[in-house]
Amino acid sequence: MNLKQFSEILNLSQTTVSRALNGFPEVSEKTRNRVQSAAIQYNYHPNTQAKSLATGKSMAIGHVLPVNKQEIINPIFTDFIAGTGEILSRSGYHMAVTVVEDEGEEAAYRDMASKKSVDGVILHGPRENDSRIPLLQELGIPFLVHGRAQTTETPYSWFDVNNCRAFKKATELLIDLGHHRIALLNGLEYMDFAVRRRRGYEQALAQAGIELDPSIMRSEEMMEPYGFSATMQIMQQPNPPTAFLVSSVIPAMGVQRALLKLGLQPAKDVSIVIHDDQLSFLPADLFTASRSSIKDAGKRCAQMLLEQIKNPNAPPLTELWEAELIIGESTGPAKNK
Amino acid sequence: MNLKQFSEILNLSQTTVSRALNGFPEVSEKTRNRVQSAAIQYNYHPNTQAKSLATGKSMAIGHVLPVNKQEIINPIFTDFIAGTGEILSRSGYHMAVTVVEDEGEEAAYRDMASKKSVDGVILHGPRENDSRIPLLQELGIPFLVHGRAQTTETPYSWFDVNNCRAFKKATELLIDLGHHRIALLNGLEYMDFAVRRRRGYEQALAQAGIELDPSIMRSEEMMEPYGFSATMQIMQQPNPPTAFLVSSVIPAMGVQRALLKLGLQPAKDVSIVIHDDQLSFLPADLFTASRSSIKDAGKRCAQMLLEQIKNPNAPPLTELWEAELIIGESTGPAKNK
DNA sequence: TGTTTCATCCAAAGCGCTTTGGATTTTTCG
DNA sequence: CGAAAAATCCAAAGCGCTTTGGATGAAACA
Numbered sequence: 008m009n010l011k012q013f014s015e016i017l018n019l020s021q022t023t024v025s026r027a028l029n030g031f032p033e034v035s036e037k038t039r040n041r042v043q044s045a046a047i048q049y050n051y052h053p054n055t056q057a058k059s060l061a062t063g064k065s066m067a068i069g070h071v072l073p074v075n076k077q078e079i080i081n082p083i084f085t086d087f088i089a090g091t092g093e094i095l096s097r098s099g100y101h102m103a104v105t106v107v108e109d110e111g112e113e114a115a116y117r118d119m120a121s122k123k124s125v126d127g128v129i130l131h132g133p134r135e136n137d138s139r140i141p142l143l144q145e146l147g148i149p150f151l152v153h154g155r156a157q158t159t160e161t162p163y164s165w166f167d168v169n170n171c172r173a174f175k176k177a178t179e180l181l182i183d184l185g186h187h188r189i190a191l192l193n194g195l196e197y198m199d200f201a202v203r204r205r206r207g208y209e210q211a212l213a214q215a216g217i218e219l220d221p222s223i224m225r226s227e228e229m230m231e232p233y234g235f236s237a238t239m240q241i242m243q244q245p246n247p248p249t250a251f252l253v254s255s256v257i258p259a260m261g262v263q264r265a266l267l268k269l270g271l272q273p274a275k276d277v278s279i280v281i282h283d284d285q286l287s288f289l290p291a292d293l294f295t296a297s298r299s300s301i302k303d304a305g306k307r308c309a310q311m312l313l314e315q316i317k318n319p320n321a322p323p324l325t326e327l328w329e330a331e332l333i334i335g336e337s338t339g340p341a342k343n344k
Numbered sequence: 345m346n347l348k349q350f351s352e353i354l355n356l357s358q359t360t361v362s363r364a365l366n367g368f369p370e371v372s373e374k375t376r377n378r379v380q381s382a383a384i385q386y387n388y389h390p391n392t393q394a395k396s397l398a399t400g401k402s403m404a405i406g407h408v409l410p411v412n413k414q415e416i417i418n419p420i421f422t423d424f425i426a427g428t429g430e431i432l433s434r435s436g437y438h439m440a441v442t443v444v445e446d447e448g449e450e451a452a453y454r455d456m457a458s459k460k461s462v463d464g465v466i467l468h469g470p471r472e473n474d475s476r477i478p479l480l481q482e483l484g485i486p487f488l489v490h491g492r493a494q495t496t497e498t499p500y501s502w503f504d505v506n507n508c509r510a511f512k513k514a515t516e517l518l519i520d521l522g523h524h525r526i527a528l529l530n531g532l533e534y535m536d537f538a539v540r541r542r543r544g545y546e547q548a549l550a551q552a553g554i555e556l557d558p559s560i561m562r563s564e565e566m567m568e569p570y571g572f573s574a575t576m577q578i579m580q581q582p583n584p585p586t587a588f589l590v591s592s593v594i595p596a597m598g599v600q601r602a603l604l605k606l607g608l609q610p611a612k613d614v615s616i617v618i619h620d621d622q623l624s625f626l627p628a629d630l631f632t633a634s635r636s637s638i639k640d641a642g643k644r645c646a647q648m649l650l651e652q653i654k655n656p657n658a659p660p661l662t663e664l665w666e667a668e669l670i671i672g673e674s675t676g677p678a679k680n681k
Numbered sequence: 682t683g684t685t686t687c688a689t690c691c692a693a694a695g696c697g698c699t700t701t702g703g704a705t706t707t708t709t710c711g
Numbered sequence: 712c713g714a715a716a717a718a719t720c721c722a723a724a725g726c727g728c729t730t731t732g733g734a735t736g737a738a739a740c741a
Contacts, residue, residue: 008458009697020721025699035719052458056402057697059393060726067440074426082422082625089417092409092443101461102441103404106429121345121389124438230625231597257625260568260597267604288419288567288594346727357691362729372689394727397696 013051017042028053067103068095068312069125071115073132074106075228081132082257083284083301087153090305091129098313100126113142120146127316129153129308133165133199149319151312153304154199164315164323166308170200170282173297173330174207174252177280180295180332181250182215185341186278188248190223190241192234192258201226201254204282208252223248234261242269242277249341250278256289256296263293263337279337282330295338297330304328350388354379365390404440405432405649406462408452410469411443412565418469419594420621420638424490427642428466435650437463450479457483464653466490466645470502470536486656488649490641491536501652501660503645507537507619510634510667511544511589514617517632517669518587519552522678523615525585527560527578529571529595538563538591541619545589560585571598579606579614586678587615593626593633600630600674616674619667632675634667641665 014024019038027034027042034042045051059065070091072084092102103125107115116139119125127149130139137156140163152165181189191208194201205226212219223241227233234253238261241247253259259281263273271277283296311324351361356375364371364379371379382388396402407425409417429439440462444452453476456462464486467476474493477500489502518526528545531538542563549556560578564570571590575598578584590596596618600610608614620633648661 010699011697021698022700022722023720026720029699031700033719038719050454050458052455053699054397054697055459055461056393056396057726058699060391060397060728061697061699063726065393072426072429074430082419082623085417085419085422088441089409089411089443092441093411096442096444102443104425104429104439104441105433106426106439107433117387118389121387122392124392232627235627260601261627264597264600264604267601286419287417290569290572290598347729348727358728359692359730360690363690366729368730370689375689390729391727394696395729397698398727398729400696 008049008051009054013045013049016049017045025053063123065124065126066099067101067125068309069103069105069119069128070131071112071128072104072106073109073112075109083286084131086284086286086301087131087305087308090302090307091309092305094306094309094313100313112139116142116146116148120148127151127312129312134197135199135202137199149312149315151308151315151324153308156199157202162323164311164325166304166311166326166328167200168299168304168328168330170203170330171207171210173282173299173332174204175211176207176330176332177252177282177295177297178208178211179215180338181252181278181280182211182217184250184278184338186248186250187217187341188220188223188246189217189250189252190238190248191225192237192251192253192262193224193226194229194254196226204254229255229258231257231261231264234258234263235265236261238262238265239269242266242271248277250280250338253279253281256281256283256286256294259294260289273337274339276342278339278341281337283333292335293337295335296333298333299328299330345386345388346391350382350386353386354382362390400460402461402463403436404438404462405646406440406442406456406465407468408449408465409441409443410446410449412446417443420623421468423621423623423638424468424642424645427639427644428646429642431643431646431650437650449476453479453483453485457485464488464649466649471534472536472539474536486649486652488645488652488661490645493536494539499660501648501662503641503648503663503665504537505636505641505665505667507540507667508544508547510619510636510669511541512548513544513667513669514589514619514632514634515545515548516552517675518589518615518617519548519554521587521615521675523585523587524552524554524678525557525560525583526554526587526589527575527585528562529574529588529590529599530561530563531566531591533563541591566592566595568594568598568601571595571600572602573598575599575602576606579603579608585614587617587675590616590618593618593620593623593631596631597626610674611676613679615676615678618674620670629670629672630674632672633670635670636665636667 010021014021023034024042027039105115130150130152133152133154133156136158140156140159143150155165155167193205196202225237251262253262266273266277273279279294281294281296283298284301347358351358361379364376442452467487467489470489470491470493473495477493477496480487492502492504530542562574588599590599603610603614610616616631618631618633620635621638
């Protein structure tokens with residue numbers, strides 16, 4: 008059923024029907040009600056493409072997901088879009104997801120711009136210096152960065168969690184518990200968030216007068232086997248740490264597996280603090296954690312992007328959330344030697 | 345830049361340019377080359393909406409993701425779309441992802457049909473008797489089910505892994521190793537795949553003359569804490585099992601955590617066999633597993649759906665893959681009492 | 682040379698919607 | 712009651728593309 012047919016049923020012009028459905032004031036309440044209930048009755052929805060073509064808005068926001076060399080997509084993405092999707096669908100938007108190999112990302116954005124296939128974009132996983140930001144600015148697509156890029160100085164909109172502070176506090180907690188050798192299992196340190204996390208860790212150690220020891224610091228993609236093997240290795244070195252600071256629940260599962268395998272009890276023998284993205288399928292209360300919901304982040308990102316699409320000339324929006332420090336069962340006082 | 349402007353640059357009609365770009369034979373190779381290289385030079389891409397409107401194809405395929413009461417989206421979705429997306433983008437399609445609350449799913453499909461916003465749909469997580477299948481048939485949207493629905497008898501296209509056989513073989517493996525008390529940690533048993541898995545387990549036990557024992561069988565959403573708590577509970581019952589058959593790597597991580605915590609060694613004290621969807625961020629070789637790549641499934645589903653969109657009157661396509669049984673480090677002979 | 686065929690290109694009609702500018706009807710008020 | 716103002720509705724132009732049904736010119740043939 009298209010507008011023409013639908014308006015003939017109602018004995019109204021296409022104009023009036025369109026206006027009635029889109030909330031314009033030039034139509035009486037009586038007519039509007041009649042139109043709206045008929046739309047439900049006949050299950051009439053305007054054709055998406057035609058509407059987009061006429062209005063120039065695609066009513067879609069894009070996610071470009073790079074599949075990296077290891078062929079994995081970051082699993083937090085699932086939770087993120089659960090949040091984003093909820094907000095967007097409430098506003099009549101949908102999500103256009105494009106999966107690309109790492110190098111194809113720029114082409115994907117150019118494509119979107121040229122085809123006018125999305126009204127805005129959420130940028131994932133910003134690097135310290137991220138070329139996608141100037142690209143999107145050049146292309147004129149409204150976008151919101153989930154995270155930040157340190158070295159980019161032209162202003163842009165972002166939403167981030169205070170990773171530096173979160174890790175500083177987490178480290179301080181461990182220090183207060185008497186830990187002096189604290190291992191850091193960080194994410195890949197070309198990612199902006201990982202750099203900030205490391206900085207927080209370093210600041211806390213410096214304040215306490217503890218020297219950095221690269222032999223108990225690692226930086227890799229946040230997968231379970233990474234946590235396991237790093238822990239096995241680090242714990243079998245001379246002078247092993249008494250605590251681990253881990254960048255995500257996923258490698259933390261590996262840390263725990265390693266400790267148990269080594270006959271060590273979490274909390275009692277070795278403390279663990281993690282940054283917890285609250286992945287819904289992994290245990291929540293197991294670890295002491297700086298917690299920050301990825302799903303809520305998704306929601307907020309969607310809201311901010313929509314706001315920006317609405318008034319494109321407003322200055323960039325930025326928002327920084329603090330992580331909450333949650334004491335779980337994975338920390339305890341350092342054992343005296 | 346739109347077609348009009350672009351064709352003026354080339355001193356050609358819009359018709360000729362459109363035909364040159366879309367591979368029609370009525371245009372000389374010389375002209376085609378000229379047009380194609382100019383398209384690259386000026387970064388001309390046809391407007392998506394206009395093209396869709398004119399052709400009647402949206403060049404999009406839809407995923408509807410229900411967020412369940414626990415507010416989680418199945419994490420295997422990430423790996424699945426990594427596969428799907430790769431195939432689709434190669435054919436010029438993109439993915440439209442809609443997140444809905446459980447009840448909103450039907451409305452989401454009706455919406456898609458009425459708005460003509462997608463050319464096809466991939467249906468996730470079929471129930472034993474799934475009302476979405478007749479709905480999509482009624483709406484006339486081409487669709488492919490990832491999985492099957494036992495009790496639906498009108499034919500439809502599906503792709504599935506032989507869950508029954510996989511679990512039968514896995515159970516037989518354990519039996520051959522001398523295990524007679526085998527716990528089953530299944531997924532939610534209103535899901536079709538879970539029913540089939542249970543059936544495989546039951547068949548193997550029956551063949552070996554082992555009676556079912558509901559006290560060592562569980563059925564829940566496949567999350568890590570489920571594996572942990574079920575294992576703790578089951579192992580502390582009288583006459584605990586010597587082996588676990590687990591529906592996914594995620595709860596299996598919990599099983600392992602529980603065993604280690606109880607001071608039991610996987611493989612040596614208690615064997616574990618899992619069904620492994622090869623989630624890229626969890627350990628792969630840790631477990632003996634019936635393995636089947638979710639990403640490859642995503643690829644194949646995309647291909648099948650595209651084929652179906654191409655010839656809509658062809659009979660439904662179906663494909664059943666066998667899982668591979670991989671011997672890992674989590675199984676060993678049953679201990680003699 | 683005049684007639685047929687190809688090869689090549691084009692003008693214009695849609696696809697289903699929004700929106701401008703105007704027409705028609707109803708209400709208001711001196 | 713008649714004119715002006717307000718309320719309500721409509722015809723038609725466009726959004727940027729594809730595609731039908733010709734038109735045009737070059738090559739082929741007799």
